[in-house]
């Protein structure tokens with residue numbers, strides 16, 4: 001069985017790389033993955049998967065940090081021009097870019113595999129030494145780039161779909177391949193997690209390429225510190241007036257936001273673990289001689305557990321509300337993204353190790369990987385774990401060429417092949433006919 005899987009994956013190596021390069025060339029930011037999602041859906045259908053798209057696998061109200069309608073429209077038109085699948089394109093319209101492929105292989109456990117599909121607003125390097133530039137697959141969507149390897153994640157997902165469709169007869173159970181939009185800014189997972197699509201899962205698995213330098217041919221099983229986080233925008237509204245002639249008639253938002261920012265940074269640290277707060281962007285005021293009447297503050301909190309993040313968030317919201325009250329302003333707070341903290345289940349970590357040990361030239365590294373960031377896959381992990389299922393998040397090592405989210409980011413394409421082998425082997429461990 002292990003040899004058969006490895007052989008089959010090696011055979012589709014070129015196809016996996018072609019897919020990766022295609023998605024790299026046409027990157028799309030969160031909620032605009034129209035071309036990407038429509039093509040993924042088409043491919044899954046061709047491979048014999050039952051395909052569910054958009055509202056069938058997403059809760060509309062739980063989509064966080066959705067972008068402006070005009071921008072959605074613009075990107076939709078571009079997707080059409082860039083070869084999107086016309087049937088599925090219609091179904092993912094208005095930012096419903098989640099896709100799930102289901103393959104039933106008899107009675108047995110239900111496994112979900114999650115792949116994030118969005119790109120970033122990063123300008124890709126034009127340096128001729130930058131591999132995608134050198135090989136002619138640099139981003140055609142200027143200013144947007146797959147700078148976090150999600151192009152690789154998509155290619156891995158399609159590669160696995162191919163292997164599964166050929167090896168169906170060896171398995172007992174159901175596999176759901178979950179392609180999730182808008183991971184960047186931790187905005188997309190929640191809408192899929194609460195849609196019901198995960199509620200029959202016994203296992204959910206996901207991973208990220210890269211994260212560690214010189215990681216090729218290694219699978220990191222011990223990911224720590226997936227920080228829980230909340231992202232929200234606070235909109236303050238006051239009254240504008242002439243700053244010279246009638247300042248007493250104004251209601252000044254600038255004073256409130258200044259008060260808020262200083263006090264947000266004064267929330268006491270917590271003895272139980274790491275906490276963070278940041279006001280990353282402030283837009284306020286309209287001109288030198290006008291009492292400022294509008295401000296938007298982009299805020300994020302983090303904590304090493306969901307409890308600690310909630311502690312930060314509650315304090316933050318109290319301070320923001322009090323600051324608005326102090327200057328008699330209107331306030332609205334909009335949730336823009338979020339993730340929980342989550343921990344992989346030991347059972348699946350051991351299964352992962354068993355799977356990797358059967359693959360040639362790949363090893364498990366169980367040193368503690370301090371992720372230091374956040375991942376909205378944790379919503380899915382928690383959902384499955386709360387229903388009595390098990391979850392794992394691991395790292396597929398790669399010799400990355402620059403930090404994630406940098407214009408020179410790149411990874412080793414051979415590591416995609418390793419990833420497809422690892423997942424296929426892991427599925428074989430969990431669903432193999434006795």
Ligand SMILES: [Zn+2]
Nearest residue numbers: 148149150208
């Ligand atoms: Zn990423």
